[in-house]
Amino acid sequence: MSKPRAIEILNEVFGYPAFRGSQEEIVGTLAAGQSLLVLMPTGGGKSLCYQIPALMRDGVAVVVSPLIALMNDQVANLRTAGVHCAAVHSGTPPEETRQIAEDIATGRLKLLYVSPERLVTERFLRFLDHTAVSLFAIDEAHCVSQWGHDFRPEYRRLGLLAGRYPDIPRIALTATADAETRADIKHYLRLENAPEFVAGFDRPNIYYQVVEKNGGKKQLLQFVKRQNGESGIVYCLSRKKADDTAAFLNENGIAAAAYHAGMSMAEREAAQHRFTHEDGLVIAATVAFGMGIDKPDVRFVAHLDMPQSIEHFYQESGRAGRDGLPAESWLCYGLNDYALLRERIQTGGSGEFQKQIELQKLDAMFAVCETSECRRAALLRHFGETIPPCGHCDNCLHPPVRQDATENVRKLLSCIYRAGQRFGAGYITNILRGKADQWIRDNRHEQLSTYGIGANLSDKEWRGIIRQCIGLGYLETDPQHYHALRLTEAAVPVLKGSQTVLLRPPKREKGAERSPKETWLRTEREERLWQALRQWRQTLARAEEIPAYMICGDATLRDLVRKQPHTTDRLHDIYGLGEAKIRRFGAQILAVCQNAAAEGRPSENPAEPFSDGLETPAPAHPRRRELEAALQQWRQQRANEENAAPHTVCPDDSIADLAAFPPAEAGDLATVYGLGSTRTAKYGTEILALCRPFADGLTPEAQRRRRLVRRLTAWCAATAAAENEETFRILSKNTLRALAAKQPHTPEALAAVYGMNEDKTTRYGKAVLEIIRQEAV
């Protein structure tokens, strides 16, 4: 068996056409056995950097990951791609652990995800001593540093791998890379001499805009409406707010779902599944959402509240536009967010040193919100990169006007000082504006010389000035004393009159709201074609049961709209359309383009282009829902008994699949998504008992499809055994199912099926066609 090349794995297993940026070099370096440190922003394709070498090298790759959710996501993704992998953590049942050990011993398992705590136990290390390990990957390596935003002390012990396994290459990966963190990673993980790969942190396709909060939800709605039904993420500070925001968006006609740690695992998985599979869904989430989400066509990320650090902001906003197409980051912030976050940090469980770091990080975030300079430059400076003004962020496109506000700032500082630095923004504003409420009278503050000297400005204007003074470092808030405003050292020269202060006048959101993205869809005709193509892609994706972006990326659709091809020949000029895709989709794409182009006929019938017999998705059958509910109930019960997460008992994808095609016999279980041999051995009988009554209700056509999948699966396993190959490298599960759905009878039709490239058609085409022919008889 020849060793697969990196590019083949990228194409065949992961379905990406080409490496991005420094990926290829990193993969090559690690595959050749060299240790390295990789700093790559979210969305840069970090995981592939070790997953591909893991499949190229002999033995099992041990991947250290800090969160169980993160491990489960990665494992689920890899399994969908047909890779043998597993995670061991506190939620893994003992039988499964034994099975995993067995799979490692026989060399079947290619990747093993573990927590840092488990890896450094003597017991686990002794196990590794006798195991062929291909590489160690240490994900989220910034956890090693107190400067990182997720310090995990046990990460520091991972340095022992260098001494104990000097010949096994190690890769440390992170998306956070300020200078202190980077130095800590190299030191503690003993990578001092390892090459460092820094992928640029700039995300030039993201348009950054920051607006001052003024009825946040309404501002959000306006922003989301401008996105023309694209999918995106809205981050909120609390669970309740995530729920409220999802409900609010739904009420206003925007399909939205909530996601936060207060929901059950099943609910969260359902939301995540909808997000990756539905076009145009908006997720309103807490920071719990996003780790391990690999959706390239997220068009916007909105922050309804201010994030607690630039690292958080960059990681979250970086989930937009991973496909390199224009995307937007929108951040709405107010003074209350800042005060609330300060309070959270102060009252949180961290040690004093850690709190100081967190407060500094919060101040840095606030300063980015308040800045009048280029947002991108301000963000990148934080990661140690210097760039000239970018020319396409809100501040570059609409430079904020700044005015001499020294007089007002002095009034404010003086008022805070005279009132004893014990009061919050609202109270101080009331004194300045000359409002005599009972509290002010009780404190005799109506007698202060600053009482009423700011009556010419509104509450809102004063709040703007206070916020900017905090951003500029003249003021700070004291969370232990009701967010009282206090002067800093920097305020002294201003008070003394030796320094002028330039501030933005209030109300500047208007200008910042126009995004440059709107310019590319200009004519009605282009918009019509864009929508028609998206609809076509969605229908096809559902029929083939794969995410839409796997059919065609947004970049391809956009190029189609721009060039509006009319002949197959012209399709070759379209970005992202290779020979195989043109063969499969060419005729359909041309039909969509023609229909949309026909004057005044905005494709009334979206199913029309599918004259090749592709089915349109039927609404979920009541019996299907009934089975789904029964399976979920069973899973919950099992999870409770085993004290495990429901996901570990049976993934959501498997349940959806079981409900759609209920298995009738044991062999059918092998074709179910994500179920795997371990679960099948453990739960197969119970699952079959639940499903069998529903299996008989299938239509004759569905029954035929199922028989076909069975035969194809059996053939695939036999071929894999004969060729001494992994099964997924013969034909993936997705391909087997696509074959059963389309039942091609000619080599041409066969070549058009998902996953059947030229090589596969040449090697296996005859056998596959023969099986389909026999089944048809």
Ligand SMILES: [Zn+2]
């Ligand atoms: Zn800029």
